[in-house]
Ligand SMILES: Nc1nc2c(ncn2[C@@H]2O[C@H](COP(=O)(O)OP(=O)(O)OP(=O)(O)O)[C@@H](O)[C@H]2O)c(=O)[nH]1
Ligand SMILES: Nc1ncnc2c1ncn2[C@@H]1O[C@H](COP(=O)(O)OP(=O)(O)OP(=O)(O)O)[C@@H](O)[C@H]1O
Ligand SMILES: [Mg+2]
Ligand SMILES: [Mg+2]
C-alpha cells in the first residue's frame with residue numbers, strides 16, 4: 001500500500017486534489033480515504049457517494065489534528081489494508097502551524113491556495129517545509145506576476161520542494177503529482193513509519209485548561225511579551 | 236524567457252465523441268494573430284488550455300503541443316517564469332494590496348530585470364489599450380476589468396517578455412482590441428484570441444472554427460473579407476463613439492445608422 005498525507009489551510013483545495021487523485025487511480029487501485037478534522041467534516045460521505053471508495057473521518061476535538069493523525073495512523077493503515085486499498089490518502093485539517101502531519105515512507109503534500117496572499121508561504125512553518133510536494137491551487141485566478149512571486153516565496157521556505165501549480169477543480173498541471181504517486185514505493189512494514197521532523201515541545205498550564213491571562217498565572221513553557229521573538233523555533 | 240522559441244505546434248487529438256480530429260497540425264509563430272471561434276461549449280477554452288499546459292495526450296482532448304517541433308523540456312512547462320505562454324482570462328485578477336507601480340516592481344524583481352524604466356514603459360503600454368487611464372499609484376485590486384486586462388497584457392509583453400499571449404474572451408472588458416493586435420504585432424508576439432467578436436475575428440491572420448470539441452475549419456485571412464472588415468471597423472467606431480456619448484450623459488436623438 002502507498003500512503004499519501006495531505007495537509008493545508010482550511011479551504012485550500014485539499015479535497016479537490018484528493019478527487020483528482022481518485023479520478024486518476026480508481027481504475028487501477030482501490031483508494032481508501034481518511035479525513036482528520038477538528039469539529040466537522042463531510043468529505044468522507046461525499047467521496048464515498050461520489051466514487052464508492054472506502055472513506056471515513058475522525059474528529060480530533062481538543063487534540064491538535066496533526067497529533068491525532070499520528071495517534072491513529074497505524075489503525076488507519078490496518079483499516080485500509082482490510083479494505084484492499086492500494087493507496088491510503090489521509091487529509092489533515094492542518095490547523096496547527098507548529099506541527100505537521102507528514103510521516104516517513106509517505107508522500108507529504110501541502111496544498112496552498114494562490115489567492116491566500118504572496119506572504120502566505122512564509123507563515124506556514126513545517127506544514128510547508130517538511131512536505132515533499134506543494135500543490136498551489138486556484139492558479140486560474142491570479143495574475144502572472146503573483147504566480148511567479150508565490151512560487152519564489154515557497155522556494156524560500158522549502159528550496160527543494162516539488163511545486164505543482166493547478167486549477168484543482170479541472171485538474172490542470174496535475175500530471176506531475178500523479179507521476180510522483182505512481183512512482184512511489186509501497187509501505188513494506190508500517191512499524192517502521194515515523195513522524196517526520198521534530199514536533200514542537202512545550203506544555204503549559206493553558207494546555208490543561210487554566211484560563212487566566214498573563215504568564216504570571218501559568219507555569220510550564222511560558223512567554224512574556226518582551227523578548228519573546230519566537231514562540232517556538234522548529235524546523 | 237527564451238527568445239529561441241520560434242513556434243508552437245498543436246497536433247490533433249479527439250473530438251467530444253472520441254473521433255479523431257481532422258486537421259494535420261496548427262502552427263503558431265511570433266507576430267501572428269489567431270482567433271478561435273465557435274458556439275458555447277465547442278471546446279475553445281479547452282484548446283487554449285491545451286496550449287497553455289503543453290498537453291501531451293494527457294488532457295480531455297488528447298492533443299499534443301510541441302515547442303519548436305519537439306516535446307518541450309519540463310522546466311518551461313512547469314515554471315511560470317519560464318513558460319512561453321501567458322494566458323489571460325476574465326477570471327484572472329491582481330489580488331495583491333499594492334499600487335500598480337509596486338506590483339510591477341515586484342514582478343521586475345522576481346525576474347531579476349535590471350533595465351531602468353521598464354515599469355513606466357509597462358504602464359504607458361497598458362494605457363494604450365484602455366480608455367480609462369491607469370495611474371501608477373492606483374491600487375491594483377481596485378482597477379476596473381478593462382484596466383486589469385490591459386495591465387496584464389502590457390506586463391506579459393514587457394516584463395514577462397512572453398512570446399505567446401492568449402486572451403480568453405476579453406471583448407467586454409473595455410480594452411481596445413485593435414490596438415492590442417497592432418501593438419503586439421509590432422512587438423513580434425504571437426496573439427491568440429478566443430472570441431465572439433466579429434472585429435477581432437476578422438482582424439486576425441487566421442481563424443480557427445471549433446465545433447463539438449474539435450477544429451472543424453481553419454480560415455486564412457484573405458482579401459475577400461476586407462470589405463466586411465472595413466464595414467465592421469466603421470460600425471465599431473460608431474459604437475465606440477456612441478458609448479462615449481452615453482457615458483457622458485448625452486441623449487442620442489438623431490438617427491445613428493444610415494440603413
Ligand atoms: N477556481 C478554483 N477553485 C478551487 C480550486 N481548488 C479548490 N477550489 C474550490 O475551493 C473550494 C474548497 O475546496 P476544498 O477542496 O473543499 O478545500 P479543502 O482544503 O479540502 O477544505 P477543508 O477540508 O474544508 O479545509 C471548493 O469549492 C473547490 O471547488 C482551484 O484550483 N480553482
Ligand atoms: N475534444 C474534447 N473532448 C472531450 N471533452 C471536450 C473536448 N473539447 C472540450 N471538451 C469539454 O467540453 C466542455 C466545454 O468546452 P469549453 O469550455 O472549452 O467550451 P468553450 O468553447 O470555451 O465555451 P464558452 O464559449 O462557453 O466559453 C468542457 O468541459 C471541456 O472540457
Ligand atoms: Mg477538505
Ligand atoms: Mg470558454
Ligand SMILES: [Zn+2]
Pocket residue numbers: 064065066067096097098099
Ligand atoms: Zn499541533
